[in-house]
Amino acid sequence: KGSETNVSPEVTNNFAPTCDSRSSNIRSHYSLEDYARIKKRCKEDVDAHPIGSCKSRLAGVATAPPCGASSLVPPGRGLKRKIGCIEVITRTGRKKKIEDDYVKGDPIGQGKFGLVWLCRSKTSGVEFACKTLLKGEETVHREVEIMQHLSGHPGVVTLQAVYEEPDCFHLVMELCSGGRLIDQMAEGQYSEQRAANIFKDVMLVIKYCHEMGVVHRDIKPENILLTTSGKIKLADFGLAMRIS
Numbered sequence: 001k002g003s004e005t006n007v008s009p010e011v012t013n014n015f016a017p018t019c020d021s022r023s024s025n026i027r028s029h030y031s032l033e034d035y036a037r038i039k040k041r042c043k044e045d046v047d048a049h050p051i052g053s054c055k056s057r058l059a060g061v062a063t064a065p066p067c068g069a070s071s072l073v074p075p076g077r078g079l080k081r082k083i084g085c086i087e088v089i090t091r092t093g094r095k096k097k098i099e100d101d102y103v104k105g106d107p108i109g110q111g112k113f114g115l116v117w118l119c120r121s122k123t124s125g126v127e128f129a130c131k132t133l134l135k136g137e138e139t140v141h142r143e144v145e146i147m148q149h150l151s152g153h154p155g156v157v158t159l160q161a162v163y164e165e166p167d168c169f170h171l172v173m174e175l176c177s178g179g180r181l182i183d184q185m186a187e188g189q190y191s192e193q194r195a196a197n198i199f200k201d202v203m204l205v206i207k208y209c210h211e212m213g214v215v216h217r218d219i220k221p222e223n224i225l226l227t228t229s230g231k232i233k234l235a236d237f238g239l240a241m242r243i244s
Helices: 009-014 032-047 054-058 088-095 138-150 181-187 192-211
Strands: 102-110 114-121 127-134 159-164 168-174 224-226 232-234
Antiparallel strands (some): 114 127, 224 232
């Protein structure tokens, strides 16, 4: 062990260990411990960071960083927020009554988990849609947090404010005057180009949700709204879940 013998240069070169070969040649002056370390180092050089590894593929689903944490995402990704962190715009509304800021109008829809009605801002006169959700189920709190988490993307209905009462939440959202996609489809056929554009926009907003760590789980024409200019908006996150 650890002994050294005098050998010719030709013999030394023939028995020198290399990382390019899977075979293991022992140089005469290496101890068994030295050989074990060299073999391990060669194996690590060959196996390190395989391209297309399973681990890199599974890392494709992004989740939002913790509140206040820095992120390596590009500037356009500044909307990423951890679910459960309530923004100031919604937190302040929870201390007031919705009647203090909005005038209640007529009902405009009925969802699985609540009533949607028209409301108008007392300060600006702008009309919004307000969804009232009764408390008591986990899905209600989850929808409030997910809506806020995703709000700000052009393909998601914008959450303007949240008001909390002892028995319910009021979610004030942008009003999509173009109606539901299902109603537009009933009026007539779309051109192939128009259908392709809608499908592309839907896929982009679904991709955004997944990047933000949210799966909608209820994609259908009834939950796709249209603006007056024809842009699509994904709505109704009552069945949405967070993924990691």
